[in-house]
Amino acid sequence: MGDSGLNVFFENFLKKESLFLEKKVLQNSFIPEKLPHREEQINQLAHILAPALKQERPSNVFIYGMTGTGKTVTVRYTTQELHKVATGRNIPLEIIYINCKINRTADTEYRLIAELSISLGRMVPPTGLPTKEIYTHFKAALANKGKNIIIILDEIDHLLTKAGDNTLYNLLRINDENLSNHVSIIGISNDLNLIEAIDPRVKSSLSQEEMIFPTYNALQLQDILRQRIESSFKGGAVEPGVIEKCAALAAREHGDARRALDLLRVSGELAERANAGTISIPFLDEADDKIDRDRFTELVSTQPTQQQLALYTILSIQPRSHSIFTGEVYTLYKSYCSKAGLRPLTQRRISDILGEFDMLGFINAKIISKGRYGRMREISLSLPPSLIPRIKQQLAEQLHL
DNA sequence: AGTCCACAGGAAGGGCAGGCGA
DNA sequence: TCGCCTGCCCTTCCTGTGGACT
Missing domain, CATH: 1.10.8.60 (Helicase, Ruva Protein; domain 3)
Incomplete structure (x- = not known):
């Protein structure tokens, strides 16, 4: 042209x-005026949060549901309405929404607390301070506000895997030492299994109220x-x-x-x-x-080199229809490493990378035992088959293979 | 009943980058 | 600028384990 x-x-x-x-x-950040088929959940959540209007601390809420079941929009909608009423009547109420997955803002204890402090209007360095120190900042920021604070932690499962349940434990304990204001936490998750695995003290405290969103x-x-x-x-x-x-x-x-x-x-x-x-x-x-x-192409192309090579290895085994196991992947991975001029990572690390792939939805890994012949991951691809040649091609180019 | 494979996955720590205060 | 701190990636070393084989 x-x-x-x-x-x-x-x-x-x-x-x-x-x-x-x-x-x-049509974008998922949009909050419509009405949420069809979520009236019940809105109602329930409203009942839980309403005490905030009387300056009482609402219970912590744990919300579970698959992706796209309206968890986030329901919470945002309800808290938004709550905030409107509070503002109209001069009732002090602060609502902080944090998506633990976006931009790694909250995948470590430090970053989460820093992010919360910033939301409360206190500037803190994004890294560098000891974790204890950042809590001091956070508490100071809280003390400044002196009111009800509702913290929404979206994709809280991400926070738990990355930062561990200690973070949540510390956060939930804030109320014990701070009397001038109330902190309530709404946790949103789409992985129920993960929540079952956390520290029971955290679990019981976080899920004073539980809501399950149906599909x-x-x-x-x-x-x-x-x-x-x-x-x-x-x-x-x-x-x-x-x-x-x-x-x-x-x-x-x-x-x-x-x-x-x-x-x-x-x-x-x-x-x-x-x-x-x-x-x-x-x-x-x-x-x-x-x-x-x-x-998928976006996800694949933003992976670090070693991860890309590992994925490429799996993709190049796949056409053979038998199932694949960790050992085979690792052996072949090493040979591709020398081909690509990279130092191979240890099997331990590759094991973790395979776990990451499972989480990302590239593969489906199941731990099986072959008795005498050991215990290993059985790997199958969960990428859409039509995409596989394209992704493989893309990886080959990025890796100069 | 016991052995033993081939890993899974926990714990500890090294090395590095980025960001801080002094 | 330097030393310091932290998070992140990775290694090393380790213990644990389901079930086929003996």
């Missing part, structure tokens, strides 16, 4: 009518989609049948509302790019592919 060609393209781009009214309605079924997802479509797309932009299919695709993945909204948004973008006047089912299918593809 020459200069003038580009020019025409941009001009046309501007002239083109968008299918979207407000795209942000949405296809019909409920349809309601959610209809509600969002109303304000996100122009009238008639979405063809009949798209909502139903979109809900069905998302319901296939344990009723994930986030997935449903992403699907709709991406198919809208694809339709726009193709100059189609409406969103039809083929765009939806394309979006379904694209979302998987983007998620």
Whole structure:
């Protein structure tokens, strides 16, 4: 495309009518005015938090549910409403939301406490101080506020794996020594197993109240989609049948509302790019592919070199249909290392990396015993098969293999 | 009943980078 | 600028273990 060609393209781009009214309605940070099929949970949470309005300390809450079951949005919605009422009546109330997964803001004890202190308006260095010191800052910041404070720890399972339950234990104990204000904690997690494994003292304290969010079924997802479509797309932009299919695709993945909204948004973008006047089912299918593809290629390309090499090793074994075990991966990994001119990591480390891959959803690792012939991980790929050649290719290029 | 394989995964610590105060 | 602290990645050394084999 020459200069003038580009020019025409941009001009046309501007002239083109968008299918979207407000795209942000489909983003998962958006908090709608109504949350269909979550009335009960909102109600329950409201009951738990209401004492804050009377300057009493609400119970800690532990919320569990799969991804896309509306945990975060329900909590944000409810606390937002609570905050509105409190502000209207001059009741001191502070609500801090922290996603323990984003930007590594809270994957260590230090960073979490630093982040909390900053949220309370106290500047602290992002690293460098002894952990004890940072608690002193945090307590000082709390003392300044002298009111009810609700801390929302989203993806708290991430905090637990990274920082350990000691962090949470220390945080939960803040109330014991600090009388001028009340700290309540809302923990949100999508991994129930992990919570079962934590220190019982932490568990009982954190889950004074427990809420479990059920997954949405296809019909409920349809309601959610209809509600969002109303304000996100122009009238008639979405063809009949798209909502139903979109809900069905998302319901296939344990009723994930986030997935449903992403699907709709991406198919809208694809339709726009193709100059189609409406969103039809083929765009939806394309979006379904694209979302998987983007998620994994992004994840793979941002892995450190050694991790990439380990993944490449697994991918290159995979075409053979027999199951793969740790030993085979490690042996082959070492040979690829010499090929790529890298010093191989120890088996111990690779073992951990395989564990990370399991967590990331690249592989499915199961520990099995072959009796006399040892105990090891049985590895199968959980990447979408259609993506494997593409990812392998991408890794080969990045690793110069 | 006991052995022993081939790892899993815990504990401790080394080395390094980034950020701090002095 | 230096020494110091911490988190992170990694190694070393270690103990634990399900079940086929003897």
